[in-house]
Amino acid sequence: MPDIEEILSVERIDDDIYRGGAFASALRRTFGGQVAGQALVAATRTVSSEFAVHSLHGYFLRPGKPDQPAVFLVERIRDGRSFVTRRVTGVQNGETIFSMSASFHIVDDHGIEHQDSMPPAPDPETLADQQDKRDQLRGNAKVFFSEWENFDIRIVPRDRLVTNDAFAAQQRVWFRYRKPLPDDQLLHVCTLAYMSDMTLLGSSATAHRGVETQNASLDHAMWFLRPFRADDWLLYDQTSPSAGGARALTQGRIFDRAGRMVAAVTQEGLTRTGVPHSIASVTRPAT
Template sequence: MADIEDILAVERIDDDIYRGSAFASALRRTFGGQVAGQALVAATRTVGAEFGVHSLHGYFLRPGKPHQPTVFLVDRIRDGRSFVTRRVNGVQNGETIFSMSASFHVADDEGIEHQDTMPPAPDPESLPDGSELEGTAKLLRAEWDNFDVRIVPPDQLVTHGWFASQQRVWFRYRKPLPDDQLLHVCTLAYMSDMTLLGSSKVAHPDATVQSASLDHAMWFLRPFRADDWLLYDQTSPSASHARSLTQGRIYDRAGRMVAAVTQEGLTRTGVPEGKATFIAVRE
């Protein structure tokens, strides 16, 4: 696959208009993390260096065509002293495929601080690296070969009985990245769409589903590196009416919570197995 720096290198077309390149893909539609990451980069190009990304909220409106570039139109909603807001629409063939609001916050604000404790998980280097996968899972591993994704096996997963469906995943970008926090943030936005919807399948291991991301919200809490191991603690508190709600909390190896994610995705059953769409590594 292409390097993440190339994927996120959106091209400026005009004031507040950018274009994200297309890259070879085995997926039937443009990977949601790619669209979200490129949209976030486009938004950051219109914001001063004193502001850092603190949240994004996106809707996947139409399936993107992976062989076509996406044009991103940025709307400057608000420029405040402490917060800046942008809206970005990703367009292909004159139709909006993705819509996102992104908020930015100055880095030197001070306030109270606390966080939940990172849940227990085995050391990532002790887990299978995915080389043993077969079938669809093997193809998806090849799709994201630059990312090291290791799912904690069920027999090593410390679970909570009141959670309906849960999994934990260690992941990182394999290659060293520059010391640019914005690049790490946008890389994690890309990575955050990987495996999260698969947490809804844990409670239904034998189900064949058509799945796709519907909306995606993310909060960036503390600085981190996307090229170092991050633990993605995932739960799916509800699934009904062909939609699954999923949540994720992301920790670095030191136990600091660096990001939080909420996503709703399509998980439709009754689809012939050959037509089911799998977009998450676990699936």
């Protein structure tokens, strides 16, 4: 697997036009986190360093082809004194596969502060590293952990998960990038955008064990709340408040090891049943 720096490296083709790399994959379609991460990097290349991204809203419109690069077209929607807005269109073979709006906020700004408390979870070191037992994994889980071997992903087992009866479906995941990353907050932000698509849709499956579904990310919204490091442990607290009509709504709150809430994510995904297993998408495992 290539390093995340290589995955997120985009080539400037012309003014506000960038091209992302293509990487070998066992998945039938380009991983959504890769498309979103590359699109975000393209957007940031057109924004002054006085601003940092605080939110993105993306739609996955067509399945990308993993063996082909995507071209990202950036539109400069607004350049204000406090906020900057960009729209990015990802294209393959003349067709739009991804559309994203990203908003940037001036770094030196002040206001009220509060946050939710981090939910209880066992220390990540007490959980199994899936890479240590990859040869024992089967099916989607084996493909998943083989595809992202550079990411340390540790799902809290059900018997150690403190649940809330008001939530229909929930799971918690510790994750981090395994290798040390440079002290570049932009790289950590774009890495987390990539990572945020991992396991989140799987939270909807926790209420439907043994049910095979065809899965795909449909849209993805993310808010960056506080500085963090993607190569340090982050707790992904995930819930799926509703599923129906072959779509599942999922939500995630991301905390650093110190309990600071650093990001929030909302995603809707395809969860279609009645599809032969041979053509079902391999995306993310459920515990």
